[in-house]
Amino acid sequence: MGTFANGVHPHGSKALSAGCPIERGPEPKAVYVPLLQHIGRPAVPVVQAGERVLCGQLIAEAAEGLSANVYSPVSGTVKGVLGHITLSGKKREHILIENDFTEEEMFLPPLADRSREGILARIAEAGIVGMGGAAFPTAVKLGTDKKVDILLVNGAECEPYITCDYRVMIEYTQAFLAGVRLCMTACGAERAVIGVEDNKKDAAALLARAAGENVSVRVLKTKYPQGAEKQLIYACTKRTVPEGKLPADAGVVVVNVQTALAVQRAVEENIPCYERVMTVSGKAAGRPANLWVKTGTPYRDLAVFCEGKEDCGRIVSGGPMMGESVFSLKICTGKGTSSLLFLDKDECENRNASACIGCGRCVQACPMGLSPVFIEQALLGERWEEAEAYGALQCIACGCCSYVCPASRFLVQSVKLAKKKLQERRAAANVRGGKKDV
Ligand code: SF4
Numbered sequence: 001m002g003t004f005a006n007g008v009h010p011h012g013s014k015a016l017s018a019g020c021p022i023e024r025g026p027e028p029k030a031v032y033v034p035l036l037q038h039i040g041r042p043a044v045p046v047v048q049a050g051e052r053v054l055c056g057q058l059i060a061e062a063a064e065g066l067s068a069n070v071y072s073p074v075s076g077t078v079k080g081v082l083g084h085i086t087l088s089g090k091k092r093e094h095i096l097i098e099n100d101f102t103e104e105e106m107f108l109p110p111l112a113d114r115s116r117e118g119i120l121a122r123i124a125e126a127g128i129v130g131m132g133g134a135a136f137p138t139a140v141k142l143g144t145d146k147k148v149d150i151l152l153v154n155g156a157e158c159e160p161y162i163t164c165d166y167r168v169m170i171e172y173t174q175a176f177l178a179g180v181r182l183c184m185t186a187c188g189a190e191r192a193v194i195g196v197e198d199n200k201k202d203a204a205a206l207l208a209r210a211a212g213e214n215v216s217v218r219v220l221k222t223k224y225p226q227g228a229e230k231q232l233i234y235a236c237t238k239r240t241v242p243e244g245k246l247p248a249d250a251g252v253v254v255v256n257v258q259t260a261l262a263v264q265r266a267v268e269e270n271i272p273c274y275e276r277v278m279t280v281s282g283k284a285a286g287r288p289a290n291l292w293v294k295t296g297t298p299y300r301d302l303a304v305f306c307e308g309k310e311d312c313g314r315i316v317s318g319g320p321m322m323g324e325s326v327f328s329l330k331i332c333t334g335k336g337t338s339s340l341l342f343l344d345k346d347e348c349e350n351r352n353a354s355a356c357i358g359c360g361r362c363v364q365a366c367p368m369g370l371s372p373v374f375i376e377q378a379l380l381g382e383r384w385e386e387a388e389a390y391g392a393l394q395c396i397a398c399g400c401c402s403y404v405c406p407a408s409r410f411l412v413q414s415v416k417l418a419k420k421k422l423q424e425r426r427a428a429a430n431v432r433g434g435k436k437d438v
């Protein structure tokens, strides 16, 4: 069974929603569609206040450089482009559209050119970005000029609670596999490997039966963070991605399950990317579910739909290991929003940090082989070369170190901060034209 070094075994809590078939989510009265739902620059609005738009109509064009098109998820009237609260706490520009509930649609024209270039152009046109959370524009990733021989599909879904990819794999099996084949063409890979954790044996077996030529399923040990890019690549192919290099340098491109489904929808059904399947779960959600959710849906609509308690222990967007705490239900979903969790008090620990007892558990847990305890000490002493030497720049923010720490130290926050400081110092040194990194 494929796996990687270190990592942790958090309680999966997937039973809450794993048996819930995918259904249509709430139909919001108004959507706040973020212009920045991807890595790169915000898209540029092409509609104005007062304009009527259809579901599937382009409302913001990809900016120059790294960016992605944005489409309307509803039919209705544009009320304007305005600042709206985001998970980071900052206001960012969103397009507010009042839903008229007529559900009038406007899709992309049929795609005749199924060559590599034709598929890549359609993926870019449809505004598809990585749906696993990273939200990197997919056409750029698949369009690499490096020689790629394996398309790796991340079906690990290793974060606790989240089950939307699992449901897609068992309910949309043929469409998902068609998307995998289209992604193979788009990146020039001769074969595809789908990595699935062994807590989803039924999905692995189903896919293995249906996969066909040059597509195989690799069953992986259930361990967190099995779906992290470098860990997944090693677990499925035994290849390692050198520090500072991309998976394509190891001949691999990694896409998420729902990215592949989005590619199939865009190429074969002419549907641009304006909705996705996400999980709403947690013990404080009265009705856990896997739902098709339109981008720009306020979290409050999901709370009402799934009977999520606002005064629960904690509300989290994304998984409990890497997700972010939700401080306002006015925040809206984007293409990369995989889940919204309503956690009871007994599901989230709120312990006070105490002094490090030097147990070394954080070092043993780190899947990147780093020394979180020493990085934290270097950060506190502002010893930047030491922080770099212990590997702060390679941190993938998985949270394993914090999870195992018996002293409840805020290790992941410390290592992320050290990484940010090192990157800032590196950028400042580059601006000055210096050769030294830090
Ligand atoms: S140091 Fe970073 S990569 Fe290592 S366990 Fe902590 S969060 Fe994960």
Ligand code: SF4
Pocket (backbone or CB within 6 Å): 355, 356, 357, 358, 359, 360, 361, 362, 363, 372, 373, 404, 405, 406, 407, 408, 409, 411
């Ligand atoms: S796990 Fe916590 S207590 Fe143990 S060495 Fe790391 S920081 Fe110290």
